[in-house]
Amino acid sequence: PDCGALEPLVESSLERVRLADKVAAAKWGTTQPIDDPAREKQVLDAVAAQSEGLGIDPAVATRVFRDQIEAGKLVQRALHARWRAHPGERPADRPDLAKEVRPHLDRITGELLRAIKDSEHVRERPSCRMKLNRALADAAEEEDLGRLHTRALTRALTSVCRRG
Numbered sequence: 001p002d003c004g005a006l007e008p009l010v011e012s013s014l015e016r017v018r019l020a021d022k023v024a025a026a027k028w029g030t031t032q033p034i035d036d037p038a039r040e041k042q043v044l045d046a047v048a049a050q051s052e053g054l055g056i057d058p059a060v061a062t063r064v065f066r067d068q069i070e071a072g073k074l075v076q077r078a079l080h081a082r083w084r085a086h087p088g089e090r091p092a093d094r095p096d097l098a099k100e101v102r103p104h105l106d107r108i109t110g111e112l113l114r115a116i117k118d119s120e121h122v123r124e125r126p127s128c129r130m131k132l133n134r135a136l137a138d139a140a141e142e143e144d145l146g147r148l149h150t151r152a153l154t155r156a157l158t159s160v161c162r163r164g
């Protein structure tokens, strides 16, 4: 039992990590900084508010989302560095951060909170770490993730297991 309980959490985190490519493209060539503390506060406030409604400990959800945000910044910094060094790899178009990318991030927030709620029993068990590592390895292989996104996905899920 519980074998797949962490999968929705890993899948939604992966969707978020991949969407960071679009965030990076939206900011590339603009003055919009990668670090946006005001937007982070908006995300975390929404997480806390929605957690209450779902019966999730807001402190737990907030901790997980801080990691999700760090993972997103890791991807953005790495891609900007790559694009600075390799002009040929620069994105061809610039997605609209406010109209397109952030609304998508907001939808994933809801999915992630649902997945946090539904994995509570597994996340509180000592076997969580082992199950998470397996789910991560499966995702990396099945989704053909590169090194950057594998590293970011691992970062995004650092605080998922309650007992380390």
Ligand SMILES: O=C(O)C(=O)C[C@]1(C(=O)O)C=C[C@@H](O)C=C1
Binding pocket: 023, 034, 035, 036, 037, 039, 040, 043, 068, 069, 070, 072, 073, 102, 105
């Ligand atoms: O919305 C942005 O500007 C993002 O870069 C995304 C994000 C996030 O992961 O939610 C990451 C870094 C910023 O500091 C704020 C938010």
